Amino acid sequence: MKETVYLGIDVGSVSTNIVVIDRDQNVIIKEYYRTMGNPIKVLKNGLKALRDKIMDEMVIGGVGTTGSGRDLANFMVGADIVKNEITAHAVASSTYVPDVKTILEIGGQDSKIIILRNQIVSDFAMNTVCAAGTGSFLDRQAARLGIPIELFGDLALKSQTEVRIAGRCAVFAESDMIHKQQLGYSQEDIINGLCEALVRNYLNNIGKGKDILPPVVFQGGVAANKGIKKAFEKALNCEIYVPEHFNVMGALGAAILAQKEVENNKTKFYGLNIADIEFKVKGFECSYCPNACEVIGIYKDDILAARWGDKCGRWQNIEIESPLS
Numbered sequence: 001m002k003e004t005v006y007l008g009i010d011v012g013s014v015s016t017n018i019v020v021i022d023r024d025q026n027v028i029i030k031e032y033y034r035t036m037g038n039p040i041k042v043l044k045n046g047l048k049a050l051r052d053k054i055m056d057e058m059v060i061g062g063v064g065t066t067g068s069g070r071d072l073a074n075f076m077v078g079a080d081i082v083k084n085e086i087t088a089h090a091v092a093s094s095t096y097v098p099d100v101k102t103i104l105e106i107g108g109q110d111s112k113i114i115i116l117r118n119q120i121v122s123d124f125a126m127n128t129v130c131a132a133g134t135g136s137f138l139d140r141q142a143a144r145l146g147i148p149i150e151l152f153g154d155l156a157l158k159s160q161t162e163v164r165i166a167g168r169c170a171v172f173a174e175s176d177m178i179h180k181q182q183l184g185y186s187q188e189d190i191i192n193g194l195c196e197a198l199v200r201n202y203l204n205n206i207g208k209g210k211d212i213l214p215p216v217v218f219q220g221g222v223a224a225n226k227g228i229k230k231a232f233e234k235a236l237n238c239e240i241y242v243p244e245h246f247n248v249m250g251a252l253g254a255a256i257l258a259q260k261e262v263e264n265n266k267t268k269f270y271g272l273n274i275a276d277i278e279f280k281v282k283g284f285e286c287s288y289c290p291n292a293c294e295v296i297g298i299y300k301d302d303i304l305a306a307r308w309g310d311k312c313g314r315w316q317n318i319e320i321e322s323p324l325s
Contacts (some may be wrong), residue, residue: 008255011069156227
């Protein structure tokens with residue numbers, strides 16, 4: 001008899017994550033892909049790889065989508081539930097750390113803070129503008145220093161001298177870093193200074209005015225950086241918990257939500273053979289009213305399957321069929 005599992009898909013601007021969990025919410029499969037500006041192709045490739053892995057051993061009982069591309073993923077796969085990133089991350093964290101009160105999430109292009117009380121989101125904030133509070137800031141400085149980003153954390157822990165680097169702006173931080181190099185500071189001290197600069201930027205911007213209480217969970221791709229974790233612990237004066245699946249928590253939360261949504265119901269999932277279907281996205285600006293909405297249409301084999309993006313629903317009133325029909 002096939003094992004029933006649940007699929008979570010997180011389509012973001014930088015990465016597309018796929019997670020499969022069992023009935024006990026154990027992670028069976030997790031995959032991380034670079035979106036590379038082509039979410040349809042990446043998601044299809046991910047589903048093909050998943051199909052090869054589970055073969056005839058498992059059956060997907062429910063699917064959840066999240067991330068900035070959650071609607072696109074929903075129309076492609078037939079999700080049972082579609083939720084924003086805040087909800088998905090909060091559900092994943094509170095499932096594995098039931099008493100979590102603060103979630104720090106830093107990805108490649110954005111960052112967020114989520115405040116929970118009694119497992120309910122009470123406040124949150126997001127940063128999608130300034131690069132100084134995201135992983136791309138560290139990536140750029142690592143490239144300038146000629147150091148693989150994977151080594152950043154370990155090198156930061158070797159720092160012996162505190163170096164303060166301006167962190168309010170990525171451009172100013174880069175100039176300040178060069179100045180500190182000219183003064184003769186070691187790479188370890190400069191890297192640690194960059195980690196502390198990112199943390200200051202994060203706390204002074206999206207963390208400003210937030211009631212940050214422990215337990216604190218740190219997730220997102222940047223959570224792999226031990227230097228950032230240490231800088232957070234120094235700034236907040238408390239232990240920071242990094243979960244095992246820190247880099248796919250959005251997809252994990254979507255999978256958990258899908259399991260709860262379907263319970264004993266039949267899933268809406270179209271099946272993994274959706275990976276063989278040709279999808280295209282076309283958009284246009286509606287001129288029907290001053291809103292000038294950007295309307296997005298997804299086509300299956302050149303046949304319109306769905307539209308979204310309009311505020312009034314004018315263009316969404318079409319019959320949506322399974323892409324496998």
